[in-house]
Amino acid sequence: MSRRRLAAAGLSVLALAGCTRGVVEGGDPTASAGIPPAITVATADFPSFWLAEQIGGDAAEVETVDPAEVADTDADLFAYVPGIDPEVDAAAATLPAERVVDLSDDVSRIGSPRDVEVKDPYIWFDPVNLSTMAQTLGTAMSKANPAAFEAYQFYGLRTISVQSEALQVDQRLQEQLNPCRVATLVVEAPVLTYFARAYAFDQVPLISWEPANDPVPALYYTIDAEAAVREAAGANGAQAIGVDTLTESAPEDDLLQGLLDLGDEVARHQNCPLVTPSSSDRPG
Incomplete structure (x- = not known):
């Protein structure tokens, strides 16, 4: 921190x-x-x-x-x-x-x-x-x-x-995300603004992403845009990763667990070499 x-x-x-x-x-x-x-x-x-x-x-x-x-x-x-x-x-x-x-x-x-x-x-x-x-x-x-x-x-x-x-x-x-080698988060909807600011990522809307100049391993989407993002991901050799906005629920009814799960997903797909223990190892 x-x-x-x-x-x-x-x-x-x-x-x-x-x-x-x-x-x-x-x-x-x-x-x-x-x-x-x-x-x-x-x-x-x-x-x-x-x-x-x-x-x-x-x-x-x-x-x-x-x-x-x-x-x-x-x-x-x-x-x-x-x-x-x-x-x-x-x-x-x-x-x-x-x-x-x-x-x-x-x-x-x-x-x-x-x-x-x-x-x-x-x-x-x-x-x-x-x-x-x-x-x-x-x-x-x-x-x-x-x-x-x-x-x-x-x-x-x-x-x-x-x-x-x-x-x-x-x-x-x-600790988990600061070493990530891919600093760009390409998102269909800009729901990760605060996450990106906190952990030193650049959030780029899918509509303005230039894959030839900024290749990434993953594109992030909310449920409503899954089909469009999967199509874009397939065309550019990336994976499509769903993001739960946590506005209606969270894993195990635990908001902090939802953030840890998101951290795990991002660490796996943004080339973060120093991944700490799984989010199932809940601190606190």
Whole structure:
């Protein structure tokens, strides 16, 4: 992990550390904290759902709502990542601001390669961003809970646990991907913007890729464009590799496992000679 990424991540973790003094490392991070009353959290995407469950534990009831249900939710909080679904964005704007948690609020967002005015929503493809998202949600959940002291301690400890795991995954990916000899990721849709920035790749849209000048061993696609990408891959001696955006689910219902699986795929196809143990060897 670079010093810049480590420093930024460390500040994110320390922001919630004030309520954790005297806690012994190891074991259940909330063993010494009282469990506050449960709050309800509605979510519209899997990354938000996963974070709410990890941070909330026994002190949160988490549900996923369809876009048509967002405006009518009576949950204490509605957590989401804007930009994934315009219908969700419009419905979220009708809710009271104090009940809405935009998990991208504290993340440095990147303009889409197709339109720099549109921010790329796939922020969770960088585990350091995921750590920041956890802090944003943990703070909002603490504020929303009526048992303020217990809530800040309980959610704060669980937030730090999530952040620690996210940073361990980031370190694993840094070690796995920094030696890659093929630095170009050719993608059908620019969903790997944050992943590419974090691990020193150049993301090139398939439509602007010049195979004669920049040959690559793999082309990456989302499900909707599989046929077209397989055709392009076959014509240029490359493999077509599917990318799960993780917006609806993740392997083993674990967002970090989804990132590790992606790292394995990229390492195998971008000529990364120093491949670390398989993603099944989950850190944390």
